[in-house]
Amino acid sequence: MFTGLVMGLGRIAAVESRGNETRFRIKALFDLDNIVLGESIAVNGVCLTVETFGDREYTAYASGETLSRSNLGKLKIGGVVNLERALALGDRLGGHMVSGHVDCLAEVATVTPAGQSMQYKIDFPKEFSIFVVPKGSVALDGISLTVNECGEGWLTVNIIPSTQGATTISGWKPGTVINMETDVLGKYVLRMLGPWQDAQGKKESKISEAFLRENGF
Secondary structure, three states, X not given: OEOXXXXXXXXXXXXXXXXXXXXXXXXXXXXXOOOOOOOEEEEOOEEEEEEEEEOOEEXXXXXXXXXXXXXXXXXXXXXXXXXXXXXXOOOOOOOOXXXXXXOEEEEEEEEEEEOOEEEEEEEOOHHHHHHOOOOOEEEEOOEEEEOOOEEOOEEEEEEOHHHHHHOHHHHXXXXXXXXXXXXXXXXXXXXXXXXXXXXXXXOOEOOOHHHHHHOOO
């Protein structure tokens, strides 16, 4: 698990593609020490496993499934990515719970100045709208962000100066394709409520105040 608080930036040092799979060599642009073989490091929000490592540098493999669901397939040598090591028990949870399993690709629609901040409107596949709520959390390219406003297939986020300077957001512009992971808690809640929803898929729910009381809520 991750928190969506980017530790630093990394640079793609090598890209080795074989069929629909790719192995990346990534050079951290910050102190990335004590790497452990097999540990998980999120690259633009995608959980990848360390295969080999050296001085601030490591290799990680991305399967065809991973490449098809994320923007990692677009990475080229010299490209810059967001890096985050897995959450350690006892650490502060400054962002939100992020699994590193990308739901979909999203696209930057507009970029608008908002004081010292920048407001980004993000478009994404409409079927994921149910997991996005105002003032809820979303991970974009592995960055934990608060949703300002949202609607069917879109959301907005405000990016403060420090986040712009510490992540790849500074390079986002209309048309930039980014990885999006919705809040994992929302997914589990929806799945658990499924059996009590109308069998025909209607939005009417059989959950009532009495039902919640009976089940300890």
